[in-house]
Amino acid sequence: MAAASVTRTSSRARLRSGDSGATRSSTGRLLGMRRMLPATCPGRRAEATVSENRGVSQQSGGGRYERSMSGMIGAMLVTVLVVAAYVAFRAINRDDLELEREPIDYLPVVSALQEAGNDGIAYPPTLPNGWNAVDAKQTPEGWALDLYTSQNRYLGLRQQDRQLRDMVAEFLDGEAEEGDEVEIPGDLGPTWQTFSDRDGDHAIATKVGEEYVVVFGSIDLDQIKVFAGSLTTEPLPDASAAAE
Helix, strand or coil: CHHHHHHHHHHHHHHHHHHHHHHHHHHHHHHHHHHHCCCCCHHHHHHHHHHHHHHHHHHHHHHHHHHHHHHHHHHHHHHHHHHHHHHHHHHHCCCCCCCCCCCECCHHHHHHHHHCCCCCCCECCCCCCCCEEEEEEECCCEEEEEEECCCCCEEEEEEECCCHHHHHHHHCCCCCEEEEEEECCCCCCCEEEEEECCCCCEEEEEEECCEEEEEEECCCHHHHHHHHHCCECCCCCCHHHHHC
16 A cells, blocks of 8 residues: 555656646747747837837938928029019119219310321310219220210210211110201201100211211200200310310
8 A cells, every 4th residue: 555655646746747847848938939039029019110110200301301491492592583683673674773973074085186186076165064074085986975964864975987877776775766857056067867765865966077976865855956066076275275
């Protein structure tokens, strides 16, 4: 009886010992599987997904930032161009746009050119009150005198050996219309041809020797006629006397 009890006890002990070994073996295999498959765990998968989404979000945000900066720069350039075009348009279309130019004494220039052999230069011996000469010179094309009236309006005198139509097209609008011939008492002429353009500028012209004298500007045509009547080709004594 005792032997049988011992035998049964040893068998149950072995069974318990075998169960414990089997349990430890199963537990080891489960732990090994967990270490081998970390990515398949729901918690790990969620963490990986959040990390990937964060990276995509950062990349997407960077793209939006670059596009926003490009759009802002483009808008600024368009604004600058629009403002510049508006300012240029206003400057071109201003009727009162005049540049400040210092008055000069033109008679010494006339005297020096006459002494150099240019005896036929047409010039005004005097100017009306408030008028000023701002430029007087001999150019490759001929004699040039620029004036401003007391109302700060421009008046030019040109004497050149060129075709009259070319001179008028240069000094007035290219589509200037030819007007009537007028008689102007004075040392030149006496017949002058009138011209006007669509901007309201006028010109009159006559021939002196082989050259045309053209007086043009933005003042009234009657004022241009009066100025043309004052022109002469008489020689001045000398430059020093003219300056006095």
